[in-house]
Amino acid sequence: MNIGNRNGHDKALLDEREWQAQENALRDERLGIGASGDDPLVAGYRTVARALREAPEVALPADFARDVARAAVAQGSSAHIDARLEQILLRLLVVALVLSGTAALAFYGNQALLAIDARLTTWGLALATCMALTWAFDWLRRIRHDGDPLHPA
Known part of the structure; x- marks a missing residue:
């Protein structure tokens, strides 16, 4: 059997058959009709x-809501403790970043300022x-x- 060569018409027929089977099953269940002679x-x-x-x-225990x-x-x-720890670590990271930036600026001096000025000019031009x-x-x-063009909608 070659299933891969089905055309759109065959697929539509199969989809229609599936749809009808679902509708018939819902109708039979709603009406309480027996399952004798049903299509599989x-x-x-x-x-x-x-x-x-x-x-x-569902049998929930009597103290389910309390638990x-x-x-x-x-x-x-525990989430509150995690949030406080995260805030402390974030502040430490900012302090370390400021200290390392200050140390780099002090160590490299004018060279750093010239490099920053050149970068700002380049990025400023790109932004503009x-x-x-x-x-x-x-x-x-x-x-x-x-x-x-002067009055946007």
Whole structure:
């Protein structure tokens, strides 16, 4: 059997058969019609329809809500400790970054300032170019689509 060579028509027929089997199973379950002589495909979908229709019995312990609340409080307090530790570590990281930057600036002196100045000029020019292109393309879009470049829609 060559399943890979099905054309769209055969697939549509199979999908329609599946759909009809699902609908028949739902109808039969809703009406309480017996399963005598059922198509195996319909019988399979009847099992699914029955499982979806009947909620499973759930027997929660009497103190379930109290246990969940206790677990939530315990998790909240541990999350608070984690948040405080994270804040402390973040502050230490910022202090280390500032100290290392200050030490590098003191060690390299004027060379560092000249390099920073050159980088800022280069990046500033790149930023200005990006902003100008963004504004220009937005202006052209407004002219093309809205007809009024000065009053955006």
